[in-house]
Amino acid sequence: MGLSSRTAVAVHALTMLARWGERSLTSGEIADSLASNPVLVRRILGSLRDAGLVWSTEGRGGGWSLARAPREITLYDAYRAVEEGPILSRHPHTPSAECEVGRNIQALLEVEFLDAERAMEERLGRTTIAHLHQQVLAIERELALPR
Template sequence: MHALAMLAHRRGGSLTSAEIADSLESNPVLVRRVLGRLRDAGLVWSTEGRGGGWSLARAPRDITLYDAYAAVEEGQIFSRHTHPPSGACEVGRGIGTLLDAEFRDAERALEEQLGKTTIAGLLRRILAFDGEPGSH
């Protein structure tokens, strides 16, 4: 999301993975991995060679935080039992099914919330943020 906001702020220009990594205080190789997933999802594209770099593939108003989240995160948000609990246990018999339903509802709520905010909207809030707690 950080990289997408930077690319939106660039307004049609491109950034190298090293420039993005500097802002993230990260390694360009790790940034390229994430950008590769964003590219696979159709959110960014890259050009190689001198003057190349990464750019948004869609308008910032057409990319939601959920689009970005879905592109880079794998699997379920909440971990489940790695193996079923004992069916002989009164708690173990029902906990998995009930927690799965609770977790699915929470995951849907997260997806819905992230789908409400676009990269353009996030960037507006970032640029208006003055660094004070509660100032957004």
């Protein structure tokens, strides 16, 4: 499938939910922070719900909340919830067997791409939503200091 912005949107939404803690947020509130469309946000939140990362309540006062503690949700959890298929796109069709590059490139790329994807998964698995939330707060505190 290749790269998309779904993971960034998902991480943004999860970090917002961590920031507001016990207070549920509407998809509109999250969309405002993203400068995005609430329908897109609802789709992403639906995938996060299916993965057990968020839950929602309907009706007046309803909205979205984290289903797990922010320290228990990694960026890789968010990625897995919203992305499908491999990170790096493979050949859309089989290369020519008549060419020495064509005969061999798919197997060679598969090794390289799998190693790269595992490295990304490992790196994203080290960072939690709680960590991002703390970084946001630290940056905001720094910006608020008198100069």
